[in-house]
Amino acid sequence: MKSKTVTIIDYGMGNIGSLSNAFNYLGAKVKILSDPYKIEKSNIAILPGVGSFHKAMKIIKKNSIDKAIDNIISKGDYLFCICLGMQLLASGSFEDKFTKGLGIIPNQVDKFTFKETKNKIPHVGFNQVFFEKGNKLFKGLSSGTDFYFVHSYRMLPEKMKKNISRTNYGVNFMSSLVKDNIYATQFHPEKSQSNGIKLLDNFLKITQ
Amino acid sequence: MIKKRLIFTLLFEKDSFFLSRNFRLQKIGNYDWLKKNYDFSVITESVDEIILLNVSRDENEIQNFCEIIKTFTKECFIPISAGGKISSLDVAKKYIQSGADKLVINSNLFKKNLLKKIANTFGEQSIVGSLDYMNINDNFIFYKKNGSTKINIKTKNIFDTLAKLPIGEIILNSIDMDGTSNGFDFSILKRIPKNFQKPIIYAGGAGNYKHLLDAFKKKEIDSISTANLLNFVGDGLQEARKQLIKKNIKLAKWI
Numbered sequence: 084m085k086s087k088t089v090t091i092i093d094y095g096m097g098n099i100g101s102l103s104n105a106f107n108y109l110g111a112k113v114k115i116l117s118d119p120y121k122i123e124k125s126n127i128a129i130l131p132g133v134g135s136f137h138k139a140m141k142i143i144k145k146n147s148i149d150k151a152i153d154n155i156i157s158k159g160d161y162l163f164c165i166c167l168g169m170q171l172l173a174s175g176s177f178e179d180k181f182t183k184g185l186g187i188i189p190n191q192v193d194k195f196t197f198k199e200t201k202n203k204i205p206h207v208g209f210n211q212v213f214f215e216k217g218n219k220l221f222k223g224l225s226s227g228t229d230f231y232f233v234h235s236y237r238m239l240p241e242k243m244k245k246n247i248s249r250t251n252y253g254v255n256f257m258s259s260l261v262k263d264n265i266y267a268t269q270f271h272p273e274k275s276q277s278n279g280i281k282l283l284d285n286f287l288k289i290t291q
Numbered sequence: 292m293i294k295k296r297l298i299f300t301l302l303f304e305k306d307s308f309f310l311s312r313n314f315r316l317q318k319i320g321n322y323d324w325l326k327k328n329y330d331f332s333v334i335t336e337s338v339d340e341i342i343l344l345n346v347s348r349d350e351n352e353i354q355n356f357c358e359i360i361k362t363f364t365k366e367c368f369i370p371i372s373a374g375g376k377i378s379s380l381d382v383a384k385k386y387i388q389s390g391a392d393k394l395v396i397n398s399n400l401f402k403k404n405l406l407k408k409i410a411n412t413f414g415e416q417s418i419v420g421s422l423d424y425m426n427i428n429d430n431f432i433f434y435k436k437n438g439s440t441k442i443n444i445k446t447k448n449i450f451d452t453l454a455k456l457p458i459g460e461i462i463l464n465s466i467d468m469d470g471t472s473n474g475f476d477f478s479i480l481k482r483i484p485k486n487f488q489k490p491i492i493y494a495g496g497a498g499n500y501k502h503l504l505d506a507f508k509k510k511e512i513d514s515i516s517t518a519n520l521l522n523f524v525g526d527g528l529q530e531a532r533k534q535l536i537k538k539n540i541k542l543a544k545w546i
Binding site: 098100101104105108133134135138197202203204205206207208209210211224228229231233234235251252271273274275276277278279280281 | 292293294295296336339361364365368369370371387388389390391392393411412413414415416417459460486487488489490513514542543544545546
């Protein structure tokens with residue numbers, strides 16, 4: 084089989100090395116790109132991200148990466164968003180002040196509070212991910228599998244019902260979503276031992 | 292449900308791997324030696340996270356350590372924290388660009404401007420504060436710079452101060468117990484305020500599976516770190532993890 088080429092969108096936020104290593108490990112070729120005209124030609128693109136929503140959106144808009152992502156989606160190509168990358172899909176985030184997101188998913192992003200979760204913040208470590216049978220991202224894994232999280236904000240779960248997973252951290256939140264050819268996880272598959280490698284392999288197999 | 296975490300810490304100076312006992316460093320071998328003598332995949336597949344610390348006495352020694360970070364991130368798919376010599380945003384960037392997910396900050400922990408700069412770039416969750424202490428009859432004295440410099444702060448104020456810093460987690464490391472394999476000293480736990488909101492990584496003294504079990508049973512402790520490779524030779528760590536899960540300690544399971 085011809086090896087697949089995965090584009091990792093580099094906009095200066097997050098650990099790109101580990102993702103690149105994980106896809107290499109799975110036999111894919113990796114291109115790390117920041118030029119929107121090159122990014123939009125990708126068949127498989129990864130939107131990673133760690134840190135500030137506000138700062139990320141500013142960079143993404145300034146460099147026209149939002150337009151490149153829109154083009155990938157309208158061509159029907161594949162997009163996988165991780166951690167802050169998943170949150171950026173939202174209509175907006177209440178981090179510091181309200182910032183508009185990419186608006187691809189109608190939900191909003193908000194901070195965990197100690198008051199509602201009765202848990203320490205950030206949510207850091209392995210936690211269980213619950214999903215319904217037939218969710219192709221989790222093929223071969225059982226509901227309740229552990230994945231690694233590190234975040235203080237999360238996508239609020241309203242509006243989407245199908246093809247999502249839930250995780251509990253005092254409150255239930257959306258830990259992954261699938262919508263058409265868009266895949267997103269709040270957790271880090273590239274940091275989740277063999278469980279995460281399996282999930283990334285599932286994603287690569289979906290991208291036929 | 293969030294799981295507890297078992298973390299392995301490795302100390303490096305240039306390309307050599309060190310063990311520490313009461314903060315005195317002993318050279319063990321270089322990275323190749325480590326790989327030859329230990330099946331490292333067994334270790335990385337038995338822990339939830341890895342911490343790499345740059346303990347070089349040469350203040351400018353950043354590049355070799357970045358190579359060490361790169362080597363680890365190529366081979367293990369778990370979170371990697373890197374620490375030591377993070378005196379500027381520039382060093383923090385170099386560690387993150389080499390593949391680190393989090394930054395461990397000890398000597399510069401109370402430099403708020405530096406922490407803010409790093410948090411603004413990589414998020415508060417990327418900073419792990421590290422605090423070394425000695426216990427003298429339940430009076431705690433806190434140290435920085437590899438245990439060589441006292442921090443002028445009282446125990447009753449320390450956790451309030453830590454709570455206000457823009458950091459994600461705290462490592463509490465006992466200098467008295469460090470590297471002794473005699474088990475943990477739990478006496479500082481009762482000084483932690485009930486509403487303290489940052490996850491705590493407990494370190495210093497783990498020698499065997501029983502020590503890990505005792506520590507994981509404490510509700511204040513979210514994670515344990517051990518740096519004593521020689522205690523967990525061969526499949527020691529893998530076996531310890533299995534036993535802990537058997538004893539109902541909530542640790543992540545992998546396929």
